[in-house]
Amino acid sequence: MPVAKNTCDLSRCFLCRHSPPAWHALIGANRKNLLFKKGAAIFHEGDVANGMYFVYSGTVKVHRKWGSQKELILRFGKAGDMLGYRGLGDEKKYTVSATVIEPAVICYVDLAFFESLLQTNHQITYQLMQCYANELQNAEKKMSKLAHMNVKARIADTLLTLQNQFGKTKEGHINIQLSRLDIAAFTGTTYETLFRTMQEFIQEKLIKVSGKKIVVLKEKKLAALTWTQ
Amino acid sequence: MPVAKNTCDLSRCFLCRHSPPAWHALIGANRKNLLFKKGAAIFHEGDVANGMYFVYSGTVKVHRKWGSQKELILRFGKAGDMLGYRGLGDEKKYTVSATVIEPAVICYVDLAFFESLLQTNHQITYQLMQCYANELQNAEKKMSKLAHMNVKARIADTLLTLQNQFGKTKEGHINIQLSRLDIAAFTGTTYETLFRTMQEFIQEKLIKVSGKKIVVLKEKKLAALTWTQ
DNA sequence: ACAAAAATATGATTTATATCATGTTTTTTA
DNA sequence: TAAAAAACATGATATAAATCATATTTTTGT
Structure with a gap:
C-alpha cells in the first residue's frame, strides 16, 4: 500500500x-x-x-x-x-x-x-x-426495507438516501458517481431491474440522468414511491 | 406496568x-x-x-x-x-x-x-x-441474507439460528416456541410460504414438528440448503 | 363456558423480479 | 493504441414467492 x-x-x-x-x-x-x-x-x-x-x-x-x-x-x-x-x-x-x-x-x-x-x-x-x-x-432500517419494500420503492429510496448522504453539486446532481451495478448492489437488486426502473423514473421525469450524473427532479414523488405497499 | x-x-x-x-x-x-x-x-x-x-x-x-x-x-x-x-x-x-x-x-x-x-x-x-x-x-449478515438467499435457504438458516441461540431441550427440540407467523416474520417471508416450506422439510425428514415444538433432524442437510444459490 | 380472535392448514392465481441472451459503448490496461 | 474488460442497454422467458380465498382448529378473554 x-x-x-x-x-x-x-x-x-x-x-x-x-x-x-x-x-x-x-x-x-x-x-x-x-x-x-x-x-x-x-x-x-x-x-x-x-x-x-x-x-x-x-x-x-x-x-x-x-x-x-x-x-x-x-x-x-x-x-x-x-x-x-x-x-x-x-x-x-x-x-x-x-x-x-x-x-x-x-x-x-x-x-x-x-x-x-x-x-x-x-x-x-x-x-x-x-x-x-x-x-x-x-442497519435495522435497511433490513426491513430489504424485507418489505418492492424494488421500485427501494430504488427510489436509494436515490434519496444517496442525495441525503452525499448532497448535491452546484450543477444539482447527486454528489457521488456510481456505476449502475453499484447502485443495484446497494439497493439489493440486479443490474437489469435497476436499469429498467431508472428508465421508468426518467420517463416519468422524476430524475434526469447523464452518464453517472443523476439529478433528482421530483423529490416528493420519489419519496411517495417509497411508501408503495 | x-x-x-x-x-x-x-x-x-x-x-x-x-x-x-x-x-x-x-x-x-x-x-x-x-x-x-x-x-x-x-x-x-x-x-x-x-x-x-x-x-x-x-x-x-x-x-x-x-x-x-x-x-x-x-x-x-x-x-x-x-x-x-x-x-x-x-x-x-x-x-x-x-x-x-x-x-x-x-x-x-x-x-x-x-x-x-x-x-x-x-x-x-x-x-x-x-x-x-x-x-x-x-445485522449486516442478516441484511445480505435477506438480499440474496432464497426463501428456502433463509428458512433453513432461521431454524439453525434459533437452535443456536436458544439451544435444545432434553427432549431435543429447539428451546423456544414461536408461532409460524413469528418464524415467518423473523425469516422475512409470508406465513403461507413458511408453512409450505416447513412441510417440505418435514416430508424430507430434515425436521420433526409437533405443535410449536421443532426438532432439527438433519442439521448438516439444513446447513447445506443455506448455500442454495 | 362461550364468543371472539388468533393460529393453522391448503389450494388456486398472479406478478414482480430474476435470469438468460446478445449487442454496443466506454473504460482500463498492457 | 490495440486488446481486453467493464459497463451500458434491451428484449424475451422463467419462476419463486406473494397474494387471495376459505376452512378448521386452537387459544384467549370475559
Whole structure:
C-alpha cells in the first residue's frame, strides 16, 4: 500500500475529532496515510483484522459477497467515516469488504494502538459506542426495507438516501458517481431491474440522468414511491 | 406496568455483569422490575425513549412494522439481553418495537441513570460498544441474507439460528416456541410460504414438528440448503 | 363456558423480479 | 493504441414467492 503524499491533517477523522488536541501528535505518530486507487481493496471479508481505517478523502464501499456473483453494498464511506473495527470479541476477522470507488486517502492505525486509545481515552470509547448505535439503527432500517419494500420503492429510496448522504453539486446532481451495478448492489437488486426502473423514473421525469450524473427532479414523488405497499 | 414479584437478582443482566459488585446496590436502588405478560408491548417504535430494558427472564421479540400488515422480527431477546438503547445523537426515539413472546421479567432503568453509569463506569461503556459492534455484525449478515438467499435457504438458516441461540431441550427440540407467523416474520417471508416450506422439510425428514415444538433432524442437510444459490 | 380472535392448514392465481441472451459503448490496461 | 474488460442497454422467458380465498382448529378473554 503506497503512502499518500497529501497526508491527513489530523482534524477530520474520527480519532482526531473525538480526542483533545494534546493527543493529536501521538495519533499522528501512530497512523499511516495510505493512498488507494479506484477499485483497490482496503480489506476483504475473512481477512484477519489488523487495524482501523479512517477515510480522509475519496469514496469507499463496504460490501459483502454472496456466492460468486451476488454482492450487497451495506454502505458507502466518505471523508470522516470509519472502517474496519467491529466487536472482535470472538473473531478478529473482517466480516465485510471495503473497496475504493473514488481514489482515497485513508488513515490507518493498528489495532493495538487503537485499543490502547480506547483504554485511556474514554471519550473515544463513548463516541465509538454512539457511532455503532447509529449504524445499527441504519442497519435495522435497511433490513426491513430489504424485507418489505418492492424494488421500485427501494430504488427510489436509494436515490434519496444517496442525495441525503452525499448532497448535491452546484450543477444539482447527486454528489457521488456510481456505476449502475453499484447502485443495484446497494439497493439489493440486479443490474437489469435497476436499469429498467431508472428508465421508468426518467420517463416519468422524476430524475434526469447523464452518464453517472443523476439529478433528482421530483423529490416528493420519489419519496411517495417509497411508501408503495 | 406491574412490578414483578420475583425480582432480578442483580447478577444476570448486562449492567450487573459488567460492573463491580460495589455498584450493584446502586443499580438495585435505581432499577424497577417489571412483569410483562405474553403479547404485551414493552415499547413501540416511535415512542420517546425513556429508559433501558434488560431481560431477566422470558422471551422478547424486537421488530419493525412496515405498512399495516408486514413486520420483520430483527432478533429475539432472552435472559441477559438488553433492549432499548440506541445512538440517540439526534432523536431519542425507539426505532424498533419490543413485544413479549413468553412472560417476561424485565429490569428497567431510566436513561438519566443509565447515562450517568456510562459517564462513571467506563467498563460498561466499553462493553456496550462491544455489544453494539456484535449486533451490528449480525445485522449486516442478516441484511445480505435477506438480499440474496432464497426463501428456502433463509428458512433453513432461521431454524439453525434459533437452535443456536436458544439451544435444545432434553427432549431435543429447539428451546423456544414461536408461532409460524413469528418464524415467518423473523425469516422475512409470508406465513403461507413458511408453512409450505416447513412441510417440505418435514416430508424430507430434515425436521420433526409437533405443535410449536421443532426438532432439527438433519442439521448438516439444513446447513447445506443455506448455500442454495 | 362461550364468543371472539388468533393460529393453522391448503389450494388456486398472479406478478414482480430474476435470469438468460446478445449487442454496443466506454473504460482500463498492457 | 490495440486488446481486453467493464459497463451500458434491451428484449424475451422463467419462476419463486406473494397474494387471495376459505376452512378448521386452537387459544384467549370475559
